[in-house]
Amino acid sequence: MKAFARVAIVAAGVVLAPMAANAGERVTDAALGGLAGAVVFGPVGLVAGGVIGYTAGPRIACKIGAKRCYRRSHYRRDRYRR
Numbered sequence: 487m488k489a490f491a492r493v494a495i496v497a498a499g500v501v502l503a504p505m506a507a508n509a510g511e512r513v514t515d516a517a518l519g520g521l522a523g524a525v526v527f528g529p530v531g532l533v534a535g536g537v538i539g540y541t542a543g544p545r546i547a548c549k550i551g552a553k554r555c556y557r558r559s560h561y562r563r564d565r566y567r568r
Contacts, residue, residue: 495521495524495525495532496521496525499517499518499520499521499524511543512540512543512544513540514543515539515540515543515544515547516537516539516540517536517539518539518543519535519536519537519538519539519540520532520533520535520536520539521535522535522539523535523536523538
Protein backbone atom coordinates (compact mmCIF):
# COMPACT_ATOMS: atom_id res chain seq x y z
CA MET A 487 0.00 0.00 0.00
CA LYS A 488 2.87 2.38 0.75
CA ALA A 489 4.36 1.76 -2.68
CA PHE A 490 1.03 2.59 -4.30
CA ALA A 491 0.83 5.85 -2.34
CA ARG A 492 4.32 6.84 -3.47
CA VAL A 493 3.50 6.05 -7.09
CA ALA A 494 0.29 8.10 -6.79
CA ILE A 495 2.22 11.09 -5.39
CA VAL A 496 4.80 10.93 -8.17
CA ALA A 497 2.08 10.58 -10.81
CA ALA A 498 0.20 13.56 -9.38
CA GLY A 499 3.40 15.60 -9.45
CA VAL A 500 4.05 14.71 -13.07
CA VAL A 501 0.48 15.62 -14.03
CA LEU A 502 0.40 18.88 -12.05
CA ALA A 503 3.90 20.14 -12.87
CA PRO A 504 3.02 21.56 -16.32
CA MET A 505 0.01 23.38 -14.87
CA ALA A 506 2.16 24.85 -12.15
CA ALA A 507 4.75 25.94 -14.70
CA ASN A 508 2.13 28.09 -16.39
CA ALA A 509 1.08 29.61 -13.07
CA GLY A 510 4.50 30.93 -12.21
CA GLU A 511 8.05 30.17 -11.36
CA ARG A 512 7.68 30.05 -7.58
CA VAL A 513 4.72 27.70 -7.77
CA THR A 514 6.75 25.31 -9.91
CA ASP A 515 9.66 25.46 -7.48
CA ALA A 516 7.31 24.78 -4.57
CA ALA A 517 5.70 21.82 -6.37
CA LEU A 518 9.04 20.26 -7.26
CA GLY A 519 10.37 20.81 -3.74
CA GLY A 520 7.24 19.30 -2.25
CA LEU A 521 7.41 16.31 -4.56
CA ALA A 522 11.05 15.68 -3.72
CA GLY A 523 10.36 16.07 -0.01
CA ALA A 524 7.38 13.72 -0.20
CA VAL A 525 9.40 11.01 -1.91
CA VAL A 526 12.15 11.18 0.69
CA PHE A 527 10.40 12.05 3.97
CA GLY A 528 6.69 11.51 3.38
CA PRO A 529 4.01 14.02 4.40
CA VAL A 530 6.33 16.09 6.58
CA GLY A 531 8.81 16.32 3.71
CA LEU A 532 6.00 17.37 1.39
CA VAL A 533 5.29 20.45 3.48
CA ALA A 534 8.92 21.24 4.23
CA GLY A 535 10.02 20.75 0.62
CA GLY A 536 7.18 22.93 -0.62
CA VAL A 537 8.12 25.77 1.72
CA ILE A 538 11.81 25.54 0.90
CA GLY A 539 11.09 25.30 -2.82
CA TYR A 540 8.87 28.37 -2.72
CA THR A 541 11.23 30.53 -0.70
CA ALA A 542 14.65 29.46 -1.98
CA GLY A 543 13.81 27.80 -5.31
CA PRO A 544 14.66 30.71 -7.64
CA ARG A 545 17.98 31.33 -5.91
CA ILE A 546 18.87 27.64 -6.04
CA ALA A 547 18.06 27.56 -9.77
CA CYS A 548 20.41 30.51 -10.32
CA LYS A 549 23.23 28.88 -8.38
CA ILE A 550 23.11 25.58 -10.26
CA GLY A 551 22.72 27.29 -13.64
CA ALA A 552 19.21 26.04 -14.42
CA LYS A 553 18.00 29.58 -14.95
CA ARG A 554 19.60 32.75 -16.27
CA CYS A 555 20.02 35.29 -13.55
CA TYR A 556 21.32 38.75 -14.01
CA ARG A 557 22.99 40.58 -11.20
CA ARG A 558 22.07 44.19 -10.91
CA SER A 559 24.75 46.41 -9.56
CA HIS A 560 23.61 49.18 -7.29
CA TYR A 561 25.87 52.15 -7.01
CA ARG A 562 25.65 55.75 -6.05
CA ARG A 563 25.70 58.06 -8.99
CA ASP A 564 27.16 60.92 -6.95
CA ARG A 565 30.57 59.25 -6.88
CA TYR A 566 30.81 58.97 -10.63
CA ARG A 567 29.82 62.55 -11.46
CA ARG A 568 33.11 64.00 -10.28
